[in-house]
Amino acid sequence: MSVSKVLITGATGGLGGALLREAGARGWSIKATGRSALHDASVEFIPADLAAPAADLAPLVEGCDTVIHAAALSASWGSAEAFERANVLATQRLLAAAQAAGVARFTFVSSPSIFARLRDQVGITEATPPAEPALNHYARTKLAAERMVLAAASDGFATCAIRPRALVGEGDRVIMPRLIEIAQRPRVPFPRGGRALIEMTDLRDVAWAVCEAAERCAATSGKAVNISGGKPMPVAQVAQAVADAIGTSPKLVDLPVPVATALATVLEFGARAFRSGKEPPITRYTLSTMAYSQTFDLAGAKAMLGYEPRYDALETLLAEVRKTL
Secondary structure, three states: OOOOEEEEEOOOOHHHHHHHHHHHHOOOEEEEEOOOOOOOOOOEEOOOOOOOOOOOOHHHHOOOOEEEEOOOOOOOOOOHHHHHHHHHHHHHHHHHHHHHOOOOEEEEEOOHHHHOOOOOEEEEOOOOOOOOOOOOHHHHHHHHHHHHHHHOOEOOEEEEEEEEOOEEOOOOOOHHHHHHHHHOOOEEEEEHHHOOEEOOEEHHHHHHHHHHHHHOHHHHOOEEEEEOOOOOEEHHHHHHHHHHHHOOOOEEEEEOHHHHHHHHHHHHHHHHHOOOOOOOOOOHHHHHHHHOOEEEOOHHHHHHHOOOOOOOHHHHHHHHHHHOO
16 A cells, blocks of 8 residues: 555654655655644645643544654754653654554654764664664664654554664755854864764655655564665765865864863763753764764665665755855
């Protein structure tokens, strides 16, 4: 049975927008919810706080055969309570509502942060164990939510999870702004000289993979799939490409890893001790992304979804950077 009517959560974010466009291109009838208003006559938009105990989620899933759950608190710093509420409780409540309404498929947008470690990881597969304990509350709660979704799989309720790497493209509010900020500095300290490999993914490729997983959810039920753009490159090379695009010339400086690790540990401890809501300049999680390679083996994605990246994520990133000039 193919998808007919889908609920997309997190619809007002960058990935949410890409999902709406992909679902529309597939001819699906769409309901959507998100943090802000959505002005699209082709989409039935229902504002909702998924984690609010008083919120009735039944109207969201009513009449839907598929749910794509992309809503999340996606940040590298914050309180445990905020992440539990947005990433675990919201998923738990939406799962229950979907099951009660007789929804057939539930596709969850997970995160590669569940693998974040202070060491290189090249060729991560779906069988690679997650990092435990996690480096931050985001990774911990996304893993808890993913496990909850996959454990809910049954004969009448197919579930799967997609773990997309480093999303770039229209609506990106995370990677591009951070890279532009880095490129505007006179000096940029890079752990290990910026040699760590980053693997970006075009939002359009991610949206295709998520929607394809929804279509094939019966065959991939109870499984997670790793998705990336398939072109790893040194993080310093990406930063230099962004600098070239905006016409700056930052000096790239090598930052010794022991110094960076000690600094991140002290700053995290201080921020928690003083109950600061502000993210420290460097954390162990950000160090894991800047100092250490993390790449995916896409054999599983190809076998389960027929996935092949269609877009060059670096070119997509630079095209978006140029729009800001």
